[in-house]
Amino acid sequence: MDHFTYKNGILHAEDVPLPDLAETIGTPFYCYSTATLQRHYRVFAEALTGLDAEIFYAIKANDNLAVIRTLAEAGAGADVVSGGEIRKVRAAGVAPDRIVFSGVGKTREEMAYALDAGILQFNVESEPELDALSDVARARDATVDIAIRINPDVDAGTHHKISTGRKDNKFGIAWPEARAVFAKAAELPGLAVRGVAIHIGSQLTQLAPFEQAFKIAVDAVRQLRSDGHAIDRLDLGGGLGVPYGIADPPSPADYGAMVKRVTAGLGCKLMFEPGRLIVANAGILVTRVIYVKRSAHKVFVITDAAMNDLIRPTLYGAHHAVVPVLQGRAEGTPEPVDIVGPVCESGDILAENREMVVPLADDLLVLRSAGAYAAVMASTYNARPLVPEVMVRGAAHAVVRKRQTYDELLATNALPDWMSP
Numbered sequence: 001m002d003h004f005t006y007k008n009g010i011l012h013a014e015d016v017p018l019p020d021l022a023e024t025i026g027t028p029f030y031c032y033s034t035a036t037l038q039r040h041y042r043v044f045a046e047a048l049t050g051l052d053a054e055i056f057y058a059i060k061a062n063d064n065l066a067v068i069r070t071l072a073e074a075g076a077g078a079d080v081v082s083g084g085e086i087r088k089v090r091a092a093g094v095a096p097d098r099i100v101f102s103g104v105g106k107t108r109e110e111m112a113y114a115l116d117a118g119i120l121q122f123n124v125e126s127e128p129e130l131d132a133l134s135d136v137a138r139a140r141d142a143t144v145d146i147a148i149r150i151n152p153d154v155d156a157g158t159h160h161k162i163s164t165g166r167k168d169n170k171f172g173i174a175w176p177e178a179r180a181v182f183a184k185a186a187e188l189p190g191l192a193v194r195g196v197a198i199h200i201g202s203q204l205t206q207l208a209p210f211e212q213a214f215k216i217a218v219d220a221v222r223q224l225r226s227d228g229h230a231i232d233r234l235d236l237g238g239g240l241g242v243p244y245g246i247a248d249p250p251s252p253a254d255y256g257a258m259v260k261r262v263t264a265g266l267g268c269k270l271m272f273e274p275g276r277l278i279v280a281n282a283g284i285l286v287t288r289v290i291y292v293k294r295s296a297h298k299v300f301v302i303t304d305a306a307m308n309d310l311i312r313p314t315l316y317g318a319h320h321a322v323v324p325v326l327q328g329r330a331e332g333t334p335e336p337v338d339i340v341g342p343v344c345e346s347g348d349i350l351a352e353n354r355e356m357v358v359p360l361a362d363d364l365l366v367l368r369s370a371g372a373y374a375a376v377m378a379s380t381y382n383a384r385p386l387v388p389e390v391m392v393r394g395a396a397h398a399v400v401r402k403r404q405t406y407d408e409l410l411a412t413n414a415l416p417d418w419m420s421p
């Protein structure tokens with residue numbers, strides 16, 4: 001459920017009519033609903049009631065400071081994957097002891113920064129990383145809490161580019177081979193081995209792969225305890241899918257019930273890292289039709305948003321529902337259309353073969369479910385400035401990331417001094 005609904009034929013974000021935002025802000029822009037963010041967080045948290053659980057919102061899904069703050073105020077910590085993300089969550093007001101640091105390629109600089117900030121836990125993904133983290137901690141006379149991410153070799157049944165729990169993925173350390181790595185970690189100075197971590201992929205639409213992986217993780221905790229490790233945390237990662245208008249993923253309640261069943265009696269603090277589930281349907285991308293181009297075979301609706309603004313369709317073949325902002329403005333019988341951007345790539349398709357009443361030039365369209373892995377993945381390809389992000393709360397709105405100006409776009413470029421100005 002979200003808070004983007006029609007009132008008198010006009011699509012609103014909560015109580016804000018989208019044509020008003022398009023008028024004042026210009027298009028394209030991303031728009032986020034506070035009430036939807038809060039609702040999705042609450043639904044997930046309620047599904048975990050009764051468990052000793054903590055939620056760390058995976059900010060890579062949407063790292064806008066206002067989004068992070070909204071979720072932090074609702075009770076979320078943060079799962080981060082870079083030094084830049086640590087800076088973002090701190091700027092948004094997340095307490096250091098609510099931060100978990102994941103990722104396969106943490107540099108020593110990032111480790112030192114995270115350690116000095118006093119984060120809760122490092123999720124380590126390889127043996128060399130273990131050595132590096134031990135060095136960094138020892139140089140500071142510190143001891144850091146770690147979990148080691150195991151790779152259970154489970155097929156998440158999701159798109160191959162967002163599948164992370166197979167043995168040929170770069171993530172985690174294969175189980176049970178990881179037992180030796182836990183043993184090594186216990187010997188290294190500066191490290192306190194606290195947990196097992198797992199994250200098998202994103203946009204999972206079935207519970208079975210989760211259950212299979214969680215059972216392996218639970219067995220790993222038991223095995224590691226009998227090996228002498230004091231494991232008291234189990235990080236189950238994120239990955240629960242959302243309905244993009246095609247698949248029908250399991251509900252958070254069913255997910256929570258399964259987790260309760262699989263982890264019963266384990267006596268670990270459970271940690272969760274949802275990203276997409278919280279933010280995907282709390283955001284939309286608003287765009288304006290520039291031209292409608294008819295060829296003998298196709299109708300192309302050319303919009304001012306493109307693959308550099310929203311790359312998910314190009315990268316993953318992702319589906320975003322497309323709806324008009326004004327109902328009934330375009331007329332006629334539905335036809336298949338391709339909604340494309342101005343970028344000079346044939347892959348610049350936001351929606352392919354959509355059966356819809358062909359919109360008119362200047363019409364506003366909305367790509368739904370654009371709150372996750374959308375604005376964060378934007379680039380300036382084709383020298384297109386980054387588009388703004390707007391947050392709505394009730395009848396109020398605020399621009400929470402400004403549109404990049406052409407001056408800003410050019411500002412980081414420089415000509416070498418051997419070229420005359």
Ligand SMILES: *Cc1c(COP(=O)(O)O)cnc(C)c1O
Nearest residue numbers: 058102202238239273274275276
């Ligand atoms: C990306 C990621 C997540 C979040 O995944 P979602 O599919 O957005 O829930 C959680 N944990 C780790 C380690 C990740 O890399």
